[in-house]
Amino acid sequence: MNAGSIYTIKKHPKLFHRFPSIRQSHTLDARYGVWLLFGPLVSQVHLNALSDLYGYAMKPLTAWNVGPYDVLLMRGELTLECVRLCDLLGLDCACLNKLPVLFEPGIALFDMDSTAIQMECIDEIAKIAGVGKKVADLTERAMLGELDFEESLRARVATLKGTDEKVLDLVKKKLKYTPGMRQLTASLQARGWRIALASGGFTFFSDFLKKDLSLDFSSANQLEIKKGRLTGCLIGELVDAQSKADILYQLSERYEIPMTNTLAVGDGANDLSMMSVAGLGVAYHAKPKVKEAAQVSVSHADLGGVLCVLSASLLYKRLSW
Numbered sequence: 001m002n003a004g005s006i007y008t009i010k011k012h013p014k015l016f017h018r019f020p021s022i023r024q025s026h027t028l029d030a031r032y033g034v035w036l037l038f039g040p041l042v043s044q045v046h047l048n049a050l051s052d053l054y055g056y057a058m059k060p061l062t063a064w065n066v067g068p069y070d071v072l073l074m075r076g077e078l079t080l081e082c083v084r085l086c087d088l089l090g091l092d093c094a095c096l097n098k099l100p101v102l103f104e105p106g107i108a109l110f111d112m113d114s115t116a117i118q119m120e121c122i123d124e125i126a127k128i129a130g131v132g133k134k135v136a137d138l139t140e141r142a143m144l145g146e147l148d149f150e151e152s153l154r155a156r157v158a159t160l161k162g163t164d165e166k167v168l169d170l171v172k173k174k175l176k177y178t179p180g181m182r183q184l185t186a187s188l189q190a191r192g193w194r195i196a197l198a199s200g201g202f203t204f205f206s207d208f209l210k211k212d213l214s215l216d217f218s219s220a221n222q223l224e225i226k227k228g229r230l231t232g233c234l235i236g237e238l239v240d241a242q243s244k245a246d247i248l249y250q251l252s253e254r255y256e257i258p259m260t261n262t263l264a265v266g267d268g269a270n271d272l273s274m275m276s277v278a279g280l281g282v283a284y285h286a287k288p289k290v291k292e293a294a295q296v297s298v299s300h301a302d303l304g305g306v307l308c309v310l311s312a313s314l315l316y317k318r319l320s321w
Contacts, residue, residue, distance in 0.1 A: 006187040007067035007304055009311050015070065018044065021059035033061050033073035033315070038308040039091040039300060042070040046089050053085055062315075066308045067183065069301060073312065092305050094296045099313045100261045100279040105192045107257050108185075109248050109274060111266035112199035112206055112220065114143075115284050118178050121201050122156055124171045129163040145269030145289050149240050153200060157223065161232025165225050168204045175205065178284075180303030185213050187307055194255050198244040200270055216255075219247055244274035265306060266290070282306050 016023055037046075037060075050058040060072035078095045086093045100106050113120045126135035135156045142152035185195050196217035199206050206220035222235040237243070244264075252259050264271070264278035267286040272293055275281025283294035284303065291297040298305035 005183060006190055007183050007307050009064065009066050009307075009314065011062075011064045015063040015065070019047075019060050019063055019072070022062050032075050033096060033312075034076060035074050035078035035096055036071055036094045036309060036312055037074055037086065037091055038066075038069050038071040038093070038305065039089075040068050040070070042072055042091060046091060049085060049089060050082065053081060064311065066311050067304050069304055069308050071308045071311060073315070087299060090300050092298050092300050092308070094298075094309045096312055097295065098260065098279070100263055100310060102191060102310045102313045104261060105194070105255070105257055106188070106261040106263065106279075107194045107196065107248070107251050107255060108188050108263040108265070109196045109198055109244070109251070109278070110181075110264075111244075111268065111271050112197050112209065113201045114178075114267045115265055115271075116178060116181050116197060116209060117205070118176045119171075119174070121171055121175075121205050122153075122160075124174060125160060125163070125167055126156070128167045128170060129160055131159045135159055142270070143268040144287055149200060149270045150238055153221070153238070154234065157230075157234055158232040160223075160230045163230045165228050165230060167230075168202075168223075172205060172208060175208075178303055180301075180305075182213065184303045184307055185215070189214070194251065194257070196247070196251055198239060198247045198274065200239055217247075217251060219243070241270040241273040244271065245277050248274050248277060263306070263310070265303075280309070282309070 047058045060074055063072045078093060083093060110116045120139050123136050123139055126132045138152050138156050141147045142149055188195060194216040197206050197209060197215060199220040201220050203220045203222045206218040210218040219239055221239050224231040224233040224235045248262055248264060252262060260279040262278045263280045264274040265282045265284050266275060267284050269289060272290060275294055281295045283290045283297040285299060296309055
């Protein structure tokens with residue numbers, strides 16, 4: 001692991017120049033912080049817009065950097081109007097409730113398709129197999145929560161019957177990690193966290209990610225292949241929404257890590273169960289229904305935004321920034 005592969009968390013002099021109010025802040029003032037504002041470049045212009053909304057000067061209690069992101073600790077209520085304004089400004093915000101502790105061992109469980117990687121693998125397989133439109137429509141409806149996940153998945157897989165298994169290798173070559181995935185996993189691993197995948201996608205791809213990212217665990221659905229072709233069926237138990245939540249519980253017991261120090265990150269309706277039982281559930285560039293239900297939503301930052309939120313737990317430990 002090289003130094004450039006992880007997100008550094010530190011205070012930077014430029015923040016003191018940009019936000020003079022934090023010069024006068026005492027370390028204990030952080031206890032009055034209620035929410036975070038973060039983005040690749042937070043400016044006084046952004047704070048002025050928030051001040052106009054609240055009717056008083058919005059000043060950060062303290063600020064720090066997580067990799068390329070500015071993270072500001074704010075006081076006052078994080079209102080729905082504020083969340084909407086932050087979204088318009090291209091910034092993310094997060095209410096600070098009971099966060100997992102970054103400086104203690106934890107577990108991070110990620111969804112795979114459209115979270116850890118920048119594609120829905122079944123959609124890519126279907127495109128090559130010539131049934132792309134039909135499968136994409138079913139995928140979208142399932143992610144929006146309009147269709148039962150198991151019914152939808154089996155229907156989509158059935159359309160792939162007769163497809164040459166070589167298509168899986170073609171799709172794997174197109175696989176791209178979501179920006180920040182490598183750095184986030186490496187940053188958490190460097191702090192003693194266990195990293196896992198739980199996917200409604202397929203083992204052919206999750207096994208590759210497990211090896212490539214040195215993950216502790218992965219679980220996904222297995223496509224049945226006979227005589228070099230997909231049969232249109234799955235093998236074994238289905239990995240669905242409840243399975244993902246169960247996996248997080250099982251990992252918590254295996255590694256003797258309390259559920260309060262777990263993280264779940266996903267983008268679709270079938271991720272809500274694991275997000276609801278985790279110490280911190282993060283909806284990443286997610287569907288509206290998922291964003292509304294999640295504890296935290298990251299809509300503008302890459303996956304480094306997840307670490308922006310977790311980094312706030314360092315305020316409660318005397319560390320050298």
